[in-house]
Amino acid sequence: MTHSYILTLSCPDRLGLVHAVSGFLLDHGGNIEEAAQYNDQGTGLFFMRVQFACESTDEATLKAELATFAEEHSMRWSLHATSAAMKTVLMVSKEGHCLNDLLFRYKSGLLPIDIRAIISNHRDFYQLAASYNIPFHHIPVTAATKAQAEAKQYEIIQAEGAELVVLARYMQVLSNDLCAKLSGRAINIHHSFLPSFKGAKPYYQAHDRGVKLIGATAHYVTADLDEGPIIEQDVTRADHTDTVEDLTARGRDTESQVLARAVKWHSEHRVLLNGHKTVVFR
Incomplete structure (x- = not known):
C-alpha cells in the first residue's frame, strides 16, 4: 500500500543538501512527487518542502530514520501524512x-x-x-x-x-x-x-x-x-x-x-x- 507524505525542513545551508535529502528518500523507497527549496543568503539557512510517495517503509520507521539523518545536518524537520486532515x-x-x-x-x-x-x-x-x-x-x-x-x-x-x-x-x-x-x-x-x-x-x-x-x-x-x-x-x-x-x-x-x-x-x-x-x- 502506497503512503504519501510531506517532509519540511530547515537547516544551515551547505552544498549537497538537495542531493542528501533526495538520496535519503531514494534509500527508503520514496518517490518524489513535488519539491521546492530556498536558501536565504541573509541568514544562511536552507528551507525545503518535499512531497513523496513511499511503499515499503512505515511512518514510525521513517520518522526514526529521519531523526538520525536530520541530526547529522542540524535540521529542524516535520513529517506529515497527506491523508491526515x-x-x-x-x-x-x-x-x-x-x-x-x-x-x-x-x-x-x-x-x-x-x-x-x-x-x-x-x-x-x-x-x-x-x-x-x-x-x-x-x-x-x-x-x-x-x-x-x-x-x-x-x-x-x-x-x-x-x-x-x-x-x-x-x-x-x-x-x-x-x-x-x-x-x-x-x-x-x-x-x-x-x-x-x-x-x-x-x-x-x-x-x-x-x-x-x-x-x-x-x-x-x-x-x-x-x-x-x-x-x-x-x-x-x-x-x-x-x-x-x-x-x-x-x-x-x-x-x-x-x-x-x-x-x-x-x-x-x-x-x-x-x-x-x-x-x-x-
Missing part, C-alpha cells in the same frame, strides 16, 4: 464573514482541515455551527475573567488535538501566555495591510487618511500585537467617494480570501518560519 479550532467574535467562508470551503473539500470546534465570546453563530454539525463553545470574556476564559479555551484546543487555531475575526487580544502556547499554530486575520493601521478600526483610520488601497494580512499570532510573521496579504482599490462602510464591505471580501489562502497553505505544510518572516512554498 489538520485538526483545527476556529475562534470568532461578532463578525462572521471569515468564519462563514472557512466553513463553506471546508465543507466543499477545498481546505485539508478537520474543524473540531468553534469558540466564541458571543452566541451569534451557534446556529451556523450547528448547521455544519460542529461543536460551538460560548466562552464570555471580560477583563476580570480573561484568565479563566483563556484556560477554558486552551483546554478545548488541547482536548481536540488542534494543530491549528484560526482567529477568524476573534476580537479579543490573547495573553502572552496563550500566545506562547499557540506559537506557530495560530493564524490571525487583520483587517489592514500591515504594518499600516494596526490595532482597532483600521478602516476608519484608512478612510481618515484617504488611502487608495485597503488590504488584509494573515499572520501568525505572537505576543507583539499585529506583528507576527506574515503569511499572506492582498489589497483592493479605494477612492475618494468611498465611505467607511464601503471600505469595510470591500475589505471583508479581501479578508476572507487572504485568510483562506493562509489556512490552506499552512494546512498543506507550505509555510516555514524564518525568524520574523515566513517562507511560503506555493
